[in-house]
Amino acid sequence: xxxxxxxxxxxxxxxxxxxxxxxxxxxxxxxxxxxxxxxxxxxxxxxxxxxxxxxxxxxxxxxxxxxxxxxxxxxxxxxxxxxxxxxxxxxxxxxxxxxxxxxxxxxxxxxxxxxxxxxxxxxxxxxxxxxxxxxxxxxxxxxxxxxxxxxxxxxxxxxxxxxxxxxxxxxxxxxxxxxxxxxxxxxxxxxxxxxxxxxxxxxxxxxxxxx
Numbered sequence: 001x002x003x004x005x006x007x008x009x010x011x012x013x014x015x016x017x018x019x020x021x022x023x024x025x026x027x028x029x030x031x032x033x034x035x036x037x038x039x040x041x042x043x044x045x046x047x048x049x050x051x052x053x054x055x056x057x058x059x060x061x062x063x064x065x066x067x068x069x070x071x072x073x074x075x076x077x078x079x080x081x082x083x084x085x086x087x088x089x090x091x092x093x094x095x096x097x098x099x100x101x102x103x104x105x106x107x108x109x110x111x112x113x114x115x116x117x118x119x120x121x122x123x124x125x126x127x128x129x130x131x132x133x134x135x136x137x138x139x140x141x142x143x144x145x146x147x148x149x150x151x152x153x154x155x156x157x158x159x160x161x162x163x164x165x166x167x168x169x170x171x172x173x174x175x176x177x178x179x180x181x182x183x184x185x186x187x188x189x190x191x192x193x194x195x196x197x198x199x200x201x202x203x204x205x206x207x208x209x210x211x
Contacts, residue, residue: 049128049153055161057123060153065129068136070210073145077211082127093207094152096160098124100167100193102186106179113179120171120189122164126156144210151207158204159197166193 048060063080067073077093084090085097104118129152131137131145170189177185 051154051157059125061127062130064132066132094156095127100190115182118171118174120167122167124160148211
């Protein structure tokens with residue numbers, strides 16, 4: 001594999017539910033990490049790695065790779081790894097996409113309009129490689145592969161965890177905004193979290209190994 005890298009993408013979808021005077025703003029971010037070849041591991045069953053299982057709202061999506069040697073597995077992974085949404089030219093060993101969905105009510109009274117009950121709901125999908133069992137995969141290979149997958153999960157978990165821990169910042173920003181600025185506060189808050197995650201990713205050491 002070539003040098004590792006990272007990618008961040010932003011897209012927005014705005015929908016209004018006038019009947020209940022709520023606004024729903026959803027912005028998706030695709031955050032990916034291209035990781036250098038690293039020790040192999042035997043993740044032959046789709047069990048969520050501990051680093052990701054501890055984060056609420058995370059779903060692991062497995063993509064299959066095949067082989068009985070590190071070189072075979074590496075080649076299989078290179079062709080099977082997921083692409084950044086909207087850009088098939090960018091593919092990564094581990095890919096996380098997350099979103100923060102925000103909603104709030106607008107209440108009108110003698111003092112005018114105010115934002116009420118702001119919420120920020122976080123969810124994420126993380127794609128990881130799963131080695132398809134095959135004759136010829138020895139114990140050392142499987143052990144190394146399991147360690148590799150665990151390293152990928154641990155690496156990506158730090159960014160997903162940061163995003164979910166700061167979803168509350170978005171909610172607080174909406175709460176402090178006026179009714180006509182709540183949409184802007186939501187979008188700016190989510191964008192700020194994405195920027196912080198991207199900065200954290202740039203400072204993080206990538207996974208290295210045989211795969």
